[in-house]
Amino acid sequence: MSKYHNHPYHLVDYSPWPLTGAIGTMTMVTGLVKWFHNFNMNLLMLGYLIVIMTMYQWWRDICREGMFQGKHTILVLKGLRWGMILFIISEIFFFISFFWAFFHSSLSPNIEIGSSWPPSNIIPFNPFQIPLLNTIILISSGITVTWAHHAIMENNFSQTKQSLLITILLGIYFTILQGYEYYEAPFSISDSIYGSTFFMATGFHGIHVIIGTTFLITCLIRHLYNHFSSNHHFGFEAAAWYWHFVDVVWLFLYISIYWWGN
Numbered sequence: 554m555s556k557y558h559n560h561p562y563h564l565v566d567y568s569p570w571p572l573t574g575a576i577g578t579m580t581m582v583t584g585l586v587k588w589f590h591n592f593n594m595n596l597l598m599l600g601y602l603i604v605i606m607t608m609y610q611w612w613r614d615i616c617r618e619g620m621f622q623g624k625h626t627i628l629v630l631k632g633l634r635w636g637m638i639l640f641i642i643s644e645i646f647f648f649i650s651f652f653w654a655f656f657h658s659s660l661s662p663n664i665e666i667g668s669s670w671p672p673s674n675i676i677p678f679n680p681f682q683i684p685l686l687n688t689i690i691l692i693s694s695g696i697t698v699t700w701a702h703h704a705i706m707e708n709n710f711s712q713t714k715q716s717l718l719i720t721i722l723l724g725i726y727f728t729i730l731q732g733y734e735y736y737e738a739p740f741s742i743s744d745s746i747y748g749s750t751f752f753m754a755t756g757f758h759g760i761h762v763i764i765g766t767t768f769l770i771t772c773l774i775r776h777l778y779n780h781f782s783s784n785h786h787f788g789f790e791a792a793a794w795y796w797h798f799v800d801v802v803w804l805f806l807y808i809s810i811y812w813w814g815n
Contacts, residue, residue: 695796
């Protein structure tokens, strides 16, 4: 392909990362099966390592394309925005499935779980203890990530750094509290439909918080290397959209599962 072209689209260069990503995923899934049957995690860890290295190097190349090679034109950025919007929509439907399962069982509990909700053998969490604290933490983190966005648009380097760091610390604090909540839980994922829906919904949300925190840590590192400007910072925008999505999902989880479902 010629180095110069007369169109605004991004024609990607040859890359080894789709192949290494596929190999890593195959290794990880095979290692997962081996762990289930032989209780040996060596192959699983190797798969994780290949996937993580692929992710790092692939995203590094994308940062180079956008920052130093000028390949992220206005039209390309429009496509990236739509891609992120559609991805978040798919994630919304992913969580709808968990809410569907929860409300299907809670609105009309059957005789197998005692015809009551929560089931008779379940002691639910107090929604005004750790869950309420986690709600305050995530709402606060939504405010700080919005502060970071406005600081980037105003080219305020120090405030962007401060607000991003606060958001990351709040995300880590949330994860620690949720881990403590799981450790102290009086029921498990195998305790009827309540335990299954509770741990699936809140657990996948917790994974999304970890992913979003990693996303924001990457943005902080890129910010320290001056990768963002007031008119070219879609990497941060995507992270902020994702974080707001995580915030909103938690509000629905708190209201429906912790408070109403209690």
